[in-house]
Amino acid sequence: MIYRITYLSDGLRVAGYVALPPGLETTEEELAAFLRRECGDDGLTAAAAACILPAAAEAAKRAAGEAPDYAPEEYAAAGTEKPAFSNKAPYPVLVYCRGGIGRVGRVQLDWLAEFASFGHIVMAPCYRGGESGVGHDRFGGADLEDSRVAVRLAKALPWADPERLAVMGFSRGSVNATDAAVHERASRLVLLGGLSDLAQTYEERVDLRRMLKRVVGGSAYKLPEVYRDRSPIHMAREIECPVLIIHGTQDAQVDYGHGERMYEELLRRNKPASLARLEGFGHHMSHAARMIVLAGMFRWLETEIPAPRS
Secondary structure, X not given: OEEEEEEEEOOEEEEXXXXXXXXXXOOHHHHHHHHHHHHXXXXXXXXXXXXXXXXXXXXXXXXXXXXXXXXXXXXXXXXXXXXXXXXXXXXXXXXXXXXXXXXEOOOOHXXXXXXXXXXXXXXXXXXXXXXXXXXXXXXXXXXXXXXXXXXXHHHHOOOEEEEEEEEEEEOOHHHHHHHHHHHOOOOEEEEEOOOOOHXXXXXXXXHHHHHHXXXXXXXXXXOHHHHHHOOHHHOHHHOOOOEEEEEEOOOOOOOHHHHHHHHHHHHHOOOOEEEEEEOXXXXXXXXXXXXXXXXXXXXXXOEOOOOOOO
16 A cells, blocks of 8 residues: 655654555544654644555566666675565665656656565655745755654664665765765665766756756756766765666666766765666666565665675
8 A cells, every 4th residue: 555644854744655565454533643753743644545456566577587687796696685575564764756846757656666565664855845835845855854853753763774784875865865875874776767877967957047046046057066076976985875877878868877977986886886788778667677686675775785895
């Protein structure tokens, strides 16, 4: 089941979603009571938004049989894989940070169903503004708190394993995901088609410049430090968890170079990182292809990765 929720971030009642894996059940009342207790706001809500059909779990299991191995050989050899598709608590958790802004790139419920079908509890913040209807999304400004709070709430869920909490960022969501992983000490970070340098995005995406100047406060030339602070590549030094970068070589929205440069920066700083190069893929892909990619991602999440040698 997928629930649409509200939670408190900087005093704003922002929106988000919680998706539960097959076999895990709760009620709207129980989830709302949890949110009110954790946030100290009796006005918070939880409402059923969609069911996760058995076909989604069956598709996830089929894809798992074809899952690519995204862990580098030295990690795969040293690590062991934990069993997937557990139907017993505590469950691993994935916090999904959406791309886009406002109505563009809003949280897709079919994606949440796919994530949950791999045996994970999923928390997805919508960010302030847009679907939340309160506040303003600043593309990695004050809205970063929405993702951080989502991680804290996800860790506190009664069925969650706080030691197995991954944060995933898609497209622009890489900014929120990287920040949340750093500040809330996530166990893993996944960047899917994620931008790594917002100033570079300003250069490459002429169609986004007007929006970026409006929400950030100016151009990349006028406010270089502001754009730098919103760039995952400049957060790399603070990342303490393993990172998986998944990026299509034909991505027209976020150039493949963003993923490659982020990977190189992580290696330069001796951070445990993996790069999954999706040859010929763009920013989006078919359902069948996405399920295989997700199967590889969840296989990586369940693979123990040793700390890098100093």
